[in-house]
Ligand SMILES: [Fe+2]
């Protein structure tokens with residue numbers, strides 16, 4: 001094998017992938033509904049290939065993504081076709097172009113139909129295609145002034161409708177209150193969360209209902225103040241949503257809740273100190289949860305504080321928890337650069353204008369995006385009873401996307417998103 005030719009070829013592939021991996025362009029910029037609503041483009045067939053704009057669709061991809069019910073299961077949208085039974089030289093034998101559809105007779109004897117939106121979407125840029133996959137919609141960055149217009153919905157006993165609106169708020173602001181939730185019984189809160197998706201089990205349990213004590217060996221269960229942080233930095237896949245409901249607070253005071261928009265603070269940092277932003281976006285940090293007997297949970301790899309989507313270059317997740325931080329993935333004599341950058345982020349998180357404080361009251365459930373919004377609380381006295389739980393990112397996004405974009409759109413772009 002000619003290793004030099006191979007290395008040249010691989011470098012070419014890496015170059016075209018780099019076009020997609022703009023991981024330094026963050027933070028959030030692409031989440032724009034107007035891009036999604038862009039017009040559907042026309043296609044044509046030239047020299048036996050389907051062409052949309054400057055992009056030519058390889059026949060193998062087109063044949064592999066035939067949408068007919070013998071190639072793709074109608075209900076599950078799973079591929080039934082054996083991809084590798086398609087001849088390598090699969091060709092378009094003949095075609096007809098209808099109103100909004102391309103009909104193809106293939107050289108292997110199969111016939112396929114592709115709609116114009118399907119062909120158009122497949123040839124879009126990586127950024128564009130990521131919009132549906134990630135459920136991107138315009139988001140609103142906020143600071144402490146959100147206090148006067150905090151997104152709030154009312155608890156509904158049964159309907160599904162309010163869940164769509166709650167998730168829409170969470171996608172836009174990173175959090176939503178649900179007022180009027182019964183607080184005499186934690187079951188109402190559990191019912192609300194389960195309407196979004198199943199509640200995630202962790203080593204602490206699933207849906208919880210506790211009164212401050214140290215039974216679970218984590219500072220969250222004490223009465224001390226907690227600085228703004230994200231949960232589950234010790235998991236490879238931190239929980240997507242977290243919910244709290246203060247059911248009662250007796251014989252004491254304090255315990256205000258703190259929320260900080262991590263994306264807003266990251267955006268501020270990317271403008272004011274680009275170098276620090278890039279250090280926090282590239283230096284990986286380890287984390288752990290080891291308070292329970294016989295358990296030491298650590299992610300399968302270390303992650304940076306700011307993680308970006310490789311297709312869009314947009315900020316995707318903030319991981320920040322100083323208590324649970326383990327080692328920094330740098331040679332020991334270089335770790336100061338991380339500390340310097342982290343100190344700057346910490347100072348921005350603690351800026352008065354970035355801190356939104358709210359005294360939660362029984363009946364008001366707080367649900368927030370743990371990949372974006374940091375939470376904390378002030379110390380308190382007395383007895384507090386709190387219930388809540390976690391929901392996985394993939395599960396709440398699934399619910400959100402189906403409600404926001406509709407099954408037809410979401411399922412119609414699986415092959416091209
Ligand atoms: Fe927490």
Ligand SMILES: [Zn+2]
Nearest residue numbers: 066068070071
């Ligand atoms: Zn087919």
